[in-house]
Amino acid sequence: MQKNILVIYYTQTGQLEDIVKNIAKPFEDKKTEYKVTYYNIQLKKDFPFPWPGDVFFNTFPESYLQIPSEILPPPEEVLNTKFDLILFGYQVWYLTPSIPIISFLKSGFAEKIMKDVPVVTISGTRNMWMLSQEKLKVYLKNLNSKLVGNIALVDRHDNYTSVLTILRWLTTGKKEKSGMLPAAGISDEEIQGSVKYGRIIEQHFSSNFVGLQPELVKNGAVEIRPFLVRVEKVGNKIFTVWSNLIIRKKEKRPLLIKLFKVYLMAAIWIISPIVLIFHLLLAPLLWKKRKKQREYLQGINLK
Ligand SMILES: Cc1cc2nc3c(=O)[nH]c(=O)nc-3n(C[C@H](O)[C@H](O)[C@H](O)COP(=O)(O)O)c2cc1C
Structure with missing residues (x-):
């Protein structure tokens, strides 16, 4: 059939x-x-x-x-x-x-x-x-x-x-x-x-x-790419704060969206290179943990 x-x-x-x-x-x-x-x-x-x-x-x-x-x-x-x-x-x-x-x-x-x-x-x-x-x-x-x-x-x-x-x-x-x-x-x-x-x-x-x-x-x-997983983890925390703030403060939305845009650009161009340096420095220490994380994220199970 x-x-x-x-x-x-x-x-x-x-x-x-x-x-x-x-x-x-x-x-x-x-x-x-x-x-x-x-x-x-x-x-x-x-x-x-x-x-x-x-x-x-x-x-x-x-x-x-x-x-x-x-x-x-x-x-x-x-x-x-x-x-x-x-x-x-x-x-x-x-x-x-x-x-x-x-x-x-x-x-x-x-x-x-x-x-x-x-x-x-x-x-x-x-x-x-x-x-x-x-x-x-x-x-x-x-x-x-x-x-x-x-x-x-x-x-x-x-x-x-x-x-x-x-x-x-x-x-x-x-x-x-x-x-x-x-x-x-x-x-x-x-x-x-x-x-x-x-x-x-x-x-x-x-x-x-x-x-x-x-x-x-x-x-x-x-x-x-383990570095991007790190960026996503940090990003989710910060996005939680920004999104709730913007939804709560309805009357200030246009201004807050403008500030969010500036923040996002700074996060991508200034903060994330700093995160990258720390990420590379910590590589030898966190090698095992990152390997486990990679295997989990490549899979289909839910933690
Ligand atoms: C508003 C918006 C936000 C996006 N945010 C992300 C993101 O967080 N991570 C990512 O990898 N791609 C992001 N993208 C890219 C999309 O995942 C997608 O690759 C792109 O929009 C083309 O998709 P489509 O033509 O299939 O709709 C974003 C795109 C849009 C429009």
Whole structure:
């Protein structure tokens, strides 16, 4: 009998759509065995792309605090099919799964579609997805779906270059290389190469996905950079303070958003290099702990 695969995603630039379509290709190629359905999450009122700078920063508190917006109902076909596997594509906004993704997960539709279904999560981000994945694991557990694999595609340039190129891309729409800066986002080579992850998933269907994640990791699906995990940990603490402050002080919001923007730029360009120096100095002492952390973050279990 034909197996039903559902691909859930949201995308602004088209990057995540490219990724999930490449990963779904090995299933599309075996039409007698699999039927692939795509569900592109749609908000009642979508976010703009390219982003006006003030809207980009103004989205921070609701993103970080996981405050949902209203989504359009998924198509009937999606709601009424029992799927055998879900490929769940998401992007990160402010160290958290994006508002459209959170809005879907918090809608009643997610449970109806995802309950008891194996899920492979697929993220397409700048490079800081690790603690968002931990947040997503909690949602999946509460929805009673079974996380069986994770693929995290990132921009492999250094952290500073990717900040510059992604800001240029998201606020002007310009992705191509210009001047000293390379093209923004995940490389085309990597996006096209992600077909191999689809093949690996397909090969693990018959064994109920046992052994899938180690095989994905062996093939480069999840790279952990310990320095970025440290930055994310610190970032989550500070974002908690800022986001709550902005939400509480409604009347001062425009001013606080402006201050947050200045703070964020200082954190990226001044504070994070200092964190990097300490991180490197502590490397010999924390080697074992970081190795354990890497193994955990490359896996699919929830602590
Ligand atoms: C408001 C906003 C905040 C973002 N914050 C992060 C972040 O914290 N970490 C990260 O790795 N990428 C971040 N990104 C990049 C996205 O994860 C994603 O790679 C990019 O927006 C392209 O996604 P899309 O075309 O699939 O929507 C952010 C993007 C936006 C629009």
